[in-house]
Amino acid sequence: MNADTPRFLRACRREPVDRTPVWIMRQAGRYLPEYREIRREHTLLEICHTPELACEVALQPLRRFDLDAAILFSDLLVPAAALGVDFDIVENRGPVVKRPVRDQAGVAALTLSSDLKELDAVFETVRLLRRAIAVPLIGFAGAPFTVGSYLVEGGASRDFRECRLLMYREPGVFDDLMERLADLMCAFIERQAAAGVQAVQIFDSWAGILSPAEYRRHALRPTRRVLETVKTLGIPSIHFGTGTAGLLDLMAEAGGDVLGVDWRVRLGIVRQAFPERAIQGNLDPMALLAPPEMLDRMIDEVLADAGPSPGHIFNLGHGILPDTPIDGVHRMVRRVHERTQAAPSR
Amino acid sequence: MNADTPRFLRACRREPVDRTPVWIMRQAGRYLPEYREIRREHTLLEICHTPELACEVALQPLRRFDLDAAILFSDLLVPAAALGVDFDIVENRGPVVKRPVRDQAGVAALTLSSDLKELDAVFETVRLLRRAIAVPLIGFAGAPFTVGSYLVEGGASRDFRECRLLMYREPGVFDDLMERLADLMCAFIERQAAAGVQAVQIFDSWAGILSPAEYRRHALRPTRRVLETVKTLGIPSIHFGTGTAGLLDLMAEAGGDVLGVDWRVRLGIVRQAFPERAIQGNLDPMALLAPPEMLDRMIDEVLADAGPSPGHIFNLGHGILPDTPIDGVHRMVRRVHERTQAAPSR
Numbered sequence: 001m002n003a004d005t006p007r008f009l010r011a012c013r014r015e016p017v018d019r020t021p022v023w024i025m026r027q028a029g030r031y032l033p034e035y036r037e038i039r040r041e042h043t044l045l046e047i048c049h050t051p052e053l054a055c056e057v058a059l060q061p062l063r064r065f066d067l068d069a070a071i072l073f074s075d076l077l078v079p080a081a082a083l084g085v086d087f088d089i090v091e092n093r094g095p096v097v098k099r100p101v102r103d104q105a106g107v108a109a110l111t112l113s114s115d116l117k118e119l120d121a122v123f124e125t126v127r128l129l130r131r132a133i134a135v136p137l138i139g140f141a142g143a144p145f146t147v148g149s150y151l152v153e154g155g156a157s158r159d160f161r162e163c164r165l166l167m168y169r170e171p172g173v174f175d176d177l178m179e180r181l182a183d184l185m186c187a188f189i190e191r192q193a194a195a196g197v198q199a200v201q202i203f204d205s206w207a208g209i210l211s212p213a214e215y216r217r218h219a220l221r222p223t224r225r226v227l228e229t230v231k232t233l234g235i236p237s238i239h240f241g242t243g244t245a246g247l248l249d250l251m252a253e254a255g256g257d258v259l260g261v262d263w264r265v266r267l268g269i270v271r272q273a274f275p276e277r278a279i280q281g282n283l284d285p286m287a288l289l290a291p292p293e294m295l296d297r298m299i300d301e302v303l304a305d306a307g308p309s310p311g312h313i314f315n316l317g318h319g320i321l322p323d324t325p326i327d328g329v330h331r332m333v334r335r336v337h338e339r340t341q342a343a344p345s346r
Numbered sequence: 347m348n349a350d351t352p353r354f355l356r357a358c359r360r361e362p363v364d365r366t367p368v369w370i371m372r373q374a375g376r377y378l379p380e381y382r383e384i385r386r387e388h389t390l391l392e393i394c395h396t397p398e399l400a401c402e403v404a405l406q407p408l409r410r411f412d413l414d415a416a417i418l419f420s421d422l423l424v425p426a427a428a429l430g431v432d433f434d435i436v437e438n439r440g441p442v443v444k445r446p447v448r449d450q451a452g453v454a455a456l457t458l459s460s461d462l463k464e465l466d467a468v469f470e471t472v473r474l475l476r477r478a479i480a481v482p483l484i485g486f487a488g489a490p491f492t493v494g495s496y497l498v499e500g501g502a503s504r505d506f507r508e509c510r511l512l513m514y515r516e517p518g519v520f521d522d523l524m525e526r527l528a529d530l531m532c533a534f535i536e537r538q539a540a541a542g543v544q545a546v547q548i549f550d551s552w553a554g555i556l557s558p559a560e561y562r563r564h565a566l567r568p569t570r571r572v573l574e575t576v577k578t579l580g581i582p583s584i585h586f587g588t589g590t591a592g593l594l595d596l597m598a599e600a601g602g603d604v605l606g607v608d609w610r611v612r613l614g615i616v617r618q619a620f621p622e623r624a625i626q627g628n629l630d631p632m633a634l635l636a637p638p639e640m641l642d643r644m645i646d647e648v649l650a651d652a653g654p655s656p657g658h659i660f661n662l663g664h665g666i667l668p669d670t671p672i673d674g675v676h677r678m679v680r681r682v683h684e685r686t687q688a689a690p691s692r
Contacts, residue, residue, distance in 0.1 A: 165632060213647055246611050247610075264592045265559050291515060
């Protein structure tokens with residue numbers, strides 16, 4: 001890549017950057033008054049399926065902050081519509097799947113639409129966004145396990161009980177579900193790339209509930225298939241999960257140019273264990289609600305932990321919280337850029 | 347220790363055993379019909395504060411299964427009564443603290459009763475149990491962070507928001523809370539030991555929510571104080587937490603003869619990293635709801651992961667689930683003993 005390549009994309013490839021790039025998971029979100037304004041009149045799914053609105057909310061944080069990437073505004077379950085899944089997103093509760101998928105018949109009923117026409121609005125959003133922004137656009141897709149966990153549980157879960165039960169009682173059915181979701185995600189990402197995304201983040205947000213043995217048995221292969229598809233598209237992938245300190249080697253085996261981790265995983269250890277990967281993370285989102293001097297300290301700790309080598313993308317360890325003060329976000333973005341600017345060969 | 351020392355205590359010291367000892371977190375619990383029978387007439391706190399009842403429920407699993415240890419029946423919040431904390435345990439919800447502790451005044455109001463007379467029933471339970479059982483009796487105490495998280499949140503939490511906020515906004519107040527809880531736990535354990543417990547498990551169940559930096563700043567020192575107190579008492583300690591793959595070196599630094607981990611941490615890695623410790627765990631409690639052949643396979647994987655060296659105590663990775671079938675428990679206890687019996691020098 002040449003010197004004009006945006007620093008976010010350079011960091012994905014572990015090339016030197018003029019300063020550490022920063023973006024924020026869920027940067028288009030409820031902490032922004034202008035986002036809440038739109039949400040007063042539209043549901044989350046309406047926004048996802050209306051390109052002008054989805055484009056607008058993705059642009060909102062870029063107008064306020066000097067962010068180094070935009071991300072497609074979406075929800076983990078959005079693509080499930082192309083498998084015929086009937087769901088809603090309920091305020092303060094998250095996705096609610098009308099008929100949870102808990103047996104062979106339920107899995108067999110998930111048939112991938114051949115043209116993904118249910119998701120046309122998503123691809124149109126990507127095209128609109130690419131025309132509207134100067135920074136790279138990150139595509140959005142859930143890993144098979146995490147999306148599958150919503151389908152099996154019927155929604156958000158604390159203990160992933162139904163999901164683990166299905167995995168232990170009917171591993172073949174569970175694997176069938178995983179493969180169908182991998183098919184969906186591969187097609188979904190291919191179409192996002194064709195529409196213009198320049199990188200993809202694969203959200204395996206809940207993989208951390210799995211034992212390493214179960215991850216290897218049920219999550220690794222379908223996730224690898226998705227990440228290999230991204231590779232064939234020639235764009236970098238970020239492989240993200242929370243609570244993954246015990247799974248990192250397996251997640252790295254599944255793939256990803258960038259390993260994204262939450263605040264419970266030391267970046268320094270990820271660096272050391274996977275020198276051939278870039279890393280993304282990992283400030284505790286709650287730090288943005290701390291007093292300025294504490295926030296500064298925690299930002300600096302993340303930067304110190306990441307170390308001076310190229311290939312760090314600064315981000316939170318999980319999505320930004322709805323009651324995050326805007327001032328904290330300004331402070332964070334500025335500080336990351338300032339503190340990492342000193343080393344020109346960084 | 348001589349050859350008559352029970353295998354549980356030998357395993358704590360990494361001495362060879364005739365077979366791997368096994369006990370079950372929450373082994374006196376709702377999966378047992380005879381426990382539910384008692385709970386129909388008594389609340390959990392009534393049982394904790396009535397030595398005959400607390401003794402009876404602790405004995406129940408020993409009558410059914412060939413378990414290698416008993417544990418004091420208690421709840422993480424029970425000792426908080428000696429700090430003047432007003433709380434209740436609500437069915438299907440867990441502890442509810444009447445006035446959550448979220449500021450300096452709240453922490454300052456927590457004054458340790460000089461004689462722990464609020465907990466006399468607990469110590470009497472220990473004395474009764476020791477007379478009633480042949481296997482070793484494990485004492486029960488929460489680590490300062492985990493008990494503190496209930497006091498700050500006011501109950502169980504998914505994101506530990508209030509706890510992290512207090513830590514980031516008023517670290518001095520948070521540390522004051524931790525030290526008071528450490529004082530309490532040291533006194534609580536001393537009295538349990540005087541009454542006859544032969545080991546202690548320190549439950550830092552929710553430490554896994556912390557970043558390594560925060561664990562070091564706020565949890566390590568008070569936890570170490572508790573574990574050092576156990577050491578002076580001459581009994582072994584089990585240091586347990588869930589989701590701790592990223593914290594193990596710090597938890598080991600805090601202490602514990604035995605490191606207890608959940609199913610998301612590979613026992614083999616713990617063995618390798620901390621050869622001087624014994625290990626406890628780590629079957630996914632959900633495995634007991636799996637078909638027999640899957641349960642067997644998962645048990646065998648835990649045993650294989652733990653390896654043949656001495657110093658493994660078989661347990662679940664977290665408390666046994668209320669809807670666990672009794673047959674699965676029988677199967678597990680038998681299988682662990684049978685599979686590890688072959689090697690006499692194990």
